[in-house]
Amino acid sequence: MLKGHRRIAERKAIVFFARLIHGLLILTLVSVVCGSMALAESRVVKVGVYENSPKVFTDESGRPSGIFIDLIEYIASEEDWEVQYVAGTWAEGLERLEKGLIDLMPDVALTTEREKRFSFHKIQVLSSWFQAYARKDSGLQSILDLNGKRVAILDKSVQQEAFTRFSRGFGLDTKLVAVADYKTMFEMVAKGDVDAAVTNQFYGSMHARKYGLVDTAIVFEPSALFFAAPKNSSRELLEAIDQHLDYLKKDTKSAYYATLRKWTSEEVRFRLPVWLQVLGLIAGIVLLMSLGGSVILKNQVNARTRELKQINSEMEVRIIERTAELALAMEKAQSADRLKSAFLATMSHELRTPLNSIIGFTGILLQRLGGPLNEEQEKQLKMVYNSARHLLSLINDVLDISKIEAEQLNVVSETFNLRETVEKVIKTSQPLAENKNLKLTAEIAPEIGLMKSDRRRVEQILLNLVSNAVKFTEQGFVRMKCEIQNGKIVIAVADSGIGIRPEDMDKLFNAFQQIESGITRKYDGTGLGLSISRKLANLLGGEIRVESEWGKGSTFTFLLPREGEKA
Amino acid sequence: MKGNILVIEDNEQNLYLVRFILEKNGYTVHAAMDGQTGIDMAAALKPDMILLDIQLPVMDGYAVARNLRANPELAAIPIVAVTSHAMVGDRDKAMEVGCNGYIEKPINPDTFMSEVERHLVVK
Numbered sequence: 001m002l003k004g005h006r007r008i009a010e011r012k013a014i015v016f017f018a019r020l021i022h023g024l025l026i027l028t029l030v031s032v033v034c035g036s037m038a039l040a041e042s043r044v045v046k047v048g049v050y051e052n053s054p055k056v057f058t059d060e061s062g063r064p065s066g067i068f069i070d071l072i073e074y075i076a077s078e079e080d081w082e083v084q085y086v087a088g089t090w091a092e093g094l095e096r097l098e099k100g101l102i103d104l105m106p107d108v109a110l111t112t113e114r115e116k117r118f119s120f121h122k123i124q125v126l127s128s129w130f131q132a133y134a135r136k137d138s139g140l141q142s143i144l145d146l147n148g149k150r151v152a153i154l155d156k157s158v159q160q161e162a163f164t165r166f167s168r169g170f171g172l173d174t175k176l177v178a179v180a181d182y183k184t185m186f187e188m189v190a191k192g193d194v195d196a197a198v199t200n201q202f203y204g205s206m207h208a209r210k211y212g213l214v215d216t217a218i219v220f221e222p223s224a225l226f227f228a229a230p231k232n233s234s235r236e237l238l239e240a241i242d243q244h245l246d247y248l249k250k251d252t253k254s255a256y257y258a259t260l261r262k263w264t265s266e267e268v269r270f271r272l273p274v275w276l277q278v279l280g281l282i283a284g285i286v287l288l289m290s291l292g293g294s295v296i297l298k299n300q301v302n303a304r305t306r307e308l309k310q311i312n313s314e315m316e317v318r319i320i321e322r323t324a325e326l327a328l329a330m331e332k333a334q335s336a337d338r339l340k341s342a343f344l345a346t347m348s349h350e351l352r353t354p355l356n357s358i359i360g361f362t363g364i365l366l367q368r369l370g371g372p373l374n375e376e377q378e379k380q381l382k383m384v385y386n387s388a389r390h391l392l393s394l395i396n397d398v399l400d401i402s403k404i405e406a407e408q409l410n411v412v413s414e415t416f417n418l419r420e421t422v423e424k425v426i427k428t429s430q431p432l433a434e435n436k437n438l439k440l441t442a443e444i445a446p447e448i449g450l451m452k453s454d455r456r457r458v459e460q461i462l463l464n465l466v467s468n469a470v471k472f473t474e475q476g477f478v479r480m481k482c483e484i485q486n487g488k489i490v491i492a493v494a495d496s497g498i499g500i501r502p503e504d505m506d507k508l509f510n511a512f513q514q515i516e517s518g519i520t521r522k523y524d525g526t527g528l529g530l531s532i533s534r535k536l537a538n539l540l541g542g543e544i545r546v547e548s549e550w551g552k553g554s555t556f557t558f559l560l561p562r563e564g565e566k567a
Numbered sequence: 568m569k570g571n572i573l574v575i576e577d578n579e580q581n582l583y584l585v586r587f588i589l590e591k592n593g594y595t596v597h598a599a600m601d602g603q604t605g606i607d608m609a610a611a612l613k614p615d616m617i618l619l620d621i622q623l624p625v626m627d628g629y630a631v632a633r634n635l636r637a638n639p640e641l642a643a644i645p646i647v648a649v650t651s652h653a654m655v656g657d658r659d660k661a662m663e664v665g666c667n668g669y670i671e672k673p674i675n676p677d678t679f680m681s682e683v684e685r686h687l688v689v690k
Binding site: 348349352353354355356357359360361363364366367369370392412 | 578581587651659673677
C-alpha cells in the first residue's frame with residue numbers, strides 16, 4: 001500500500017516534470033514559430049464507440065455519449081487531445097484496436113487473454129458484473145432454470161465466454177445466441193425470440209424496464225472495465241488516463257463522480273420522457289386536488305365517525321339494558337320451570353293421595369267389605385268410584401303430557417310378555433264394551449310372546465287406543481289384532497264407530513283437542529289421550545298410524561320395534 | 568290367624584284402608600307411621616311380610632328397605648313397596664334396594680289381596 005503510494009507520487013513527480021518541460025518547450029516554440037505549430041501539437045486520439053448505454057453509446061443527436069465518453073472528453077480537454085470517434089460494433093471495435101486503427105477502446109474488461117492482445121491502464125474505470133434479464137412472466141429464478149433455454153449474449157464479449165463456462169459448470173444445456181448489441185438482445189427477449197439476455201448491470205438496470213423485462217437472480221462474472229490500447233502502442237495515453245483517474249476517484253465532486261451520477265439509475269430518473277413528465281405534472285395536480293379533497297373528506301369522516309361513535313355507545317347501552325332484561329326474563333323462565341317441576345311433583349303426590357283414599361274406600365264398600373249395600377247405595381257409590389277413577393286418569397294425563405313436554409319422561413326397557421299385556425287390556429276394557437253392547441275381541445298371533453320395551457307405557461297406549469275405540473263406537477265391534485310384520489310388532493285396533501273426517505285427521509293427535517262434532521259433548525276426556533299415546537310410541541321407537549272412513553269406523557295401528565324380543 | 572303384616576305408612580287414611588282390607592281378609596296388622604319406628608318394629612316383631620310406603624317423611628322407603636335388608640335376621644321377610652309415584656324407574660329402584668314386589672296406588676280392592684298374597688311366604 002505504502003509502496004504503491006510512493007510509486008504513484010514518484011510517477012506524478014516525473015509526469016509533472018515532464019509536463020513542465022513540455023510546456024516550456026511549447027512556450028519556446030510558440031515564441032519562435034507561428035500559431036500553426038500549436039495545432040500540430042494537439043494529439044489526435046481515435047476512440048472506438050459501440051452501443052452499450054450508459055457506459056458508451058451514440059445519443060439521439062448522433063453524438064457519442066456515456067460514462068467512458070465523458071471521462072475521455074474530460075481527460076482530453078485536460079491533456080489537450082483531439083478526440084475522434086470511430087463507431088462500430090463491439091467486435092469491430094476490438095478488431096480495429098488490434099489493428100491499430102484506433103488508439104483507445106472504451107469499456108474493455110480485463111482478462112488474461114486480452115492482456116496478451118491489448119494494453120491496459122492500471123486504475124479501473126468501472127466494475128461491473130453480468131446479469132440475465134428476462135420477461136416478467138418467465139419464471140427464471142436461478143441459473144438452473146436456464147437449462148434448455150435460449151439466451152442472447154453479446155458477440156465476442158467476455159460474458160459470452162464467461163457464461164459458457166458458468167453454465168457448463170452447472171451441466172446446463174443452454175443455447176447461446178450471439179447478438180451484435182444489447183438493444184437487439186433486449187428486443188429479442190421482449191419479442192420472445194429468446195428466453196433471456198445477458199448484459200452488464202449498467203445496461204440492464206437502465207434499459208430492462210423499457211422492454212418490459214426484469215432482472216433475474218442470475219448474476220456472474222464480476223469484471224473490471226478499462227480503456228484498452230493496441231498492444232505495442234506507447235503507454236503515454238494509458239498513463240495519462242491513470243493519472244487522471246487517480247485524482248478523479250479521490251474527489252467525490254470530481255467529473256468522474258459527476259458522470260457516474262449522470263448515467264447511473266439515480267440520474268436516469270431526471271431524463272424521463274416528456275410525456276412522463278407531463279403525466280407527473282398532471283398526477284401532481286390531481287394529488288394536490290385530492291389532498292384538498294381529502295382534508296374536506298376527513299372533516300366529514302370525522303363528523304360521521306363522531307356520530308357513529310355516539311350511535312355505537314347508545315347501542316352498547318341498549319345492548320346492556322336488553323341483556324339485563326333477557327337475563328331477568330331467563331331467570332324468570334328458569335324459576336318458572338323449577339316451579340313447574342315442583343308443581344308436577346306436588347300434583348303427583350298431593351292430588352293423588354286423597355284420590356287413592358276415595359277410590360280405595362268406595363272400592364271396599366262396593367266389595368261389601370264394610371257391610372251390605374242396598375241397590376241405590378251401590379249405584380251412587382259406583383258413580384263416586386267411576387268419577388274418582390276418571391279424575392285420576394285426567395290427572396295422570398296432564399302429568400304425562402307435562403312431563404313429555406318438559407322432556408322429563410323417560411322410558412325403561414324391560415322384558416315382559418306382550419300377550420299378557422294385550423289380554424289384560426282386553427279384560428280391563430271389557431266391562432266398558434259390554435255396557436255399550438259392543439263386541440270386544442283380540443286376535444293374537446302365536447309368535448307374540450316375550451318382548452323388550454316399557455311394559456307400563458305399552459299398556460297405557462293400548463288401553464288408550466281400545467278405550468277410545470269403545471268411546472267412539474255406538475254399535476258393532478272393537479277388534480284388536482296383534483301380529484309381527486316386517487320385523488315389527490303391529491297392533492291394530494279397529495272399530496265400527498263414527499270414524500274421522502279427512503279434514504280432522506291433522507288435529508287428531510294435537511294435545512287438548514278433541515275432534516269437534518255434533519256429538520262431541522257425549523265424550524269425556526281431555527283430548528290428551530292420543531297425543532300422549534303418539535308421543536309415548538315415539539319414545540319407545542314406534543309409531544301410531546290411523547286410517548279412517550267417516551261414518552264407517554277407524555283403525556289405529558301401533559307399530560313397535562321387536563328388538564329385544566326373546567327368540 | 569293367617570299371619571302378621573307390618574304396614575309402614577304415614578298417611579292415616581291409606582293406613583286405615585290397607586289395615587281394613589288386610590284385617591277383613593284375616594291378617595293381623597301392625598302399623599308404623601315413620602321409617603325408624605318401622606325398622607324397630609320389624610326387628611322386634613319379625614312379621615311375615617312388610618308393606619312399605621315409599622313416600623315417607625324423614626327417611627324414605629328406599630332407605631328403610633336398605634336398612635331392613637342390612638339386618639340378616641330380617642333377610643327372609645318379603646317387602647312389598649306401595650307407592651303412588653308411578654314413575655319410570657321407581658319399580659327398578661325398589662327392587663334394587665331389596666323389595667320383593669311393587670304395588671301401585673291407588674289400591675284396587677279387587678286385586679290388592681291377590682298381589683299381597685303372591686309375595687307372602689306361607690308358613
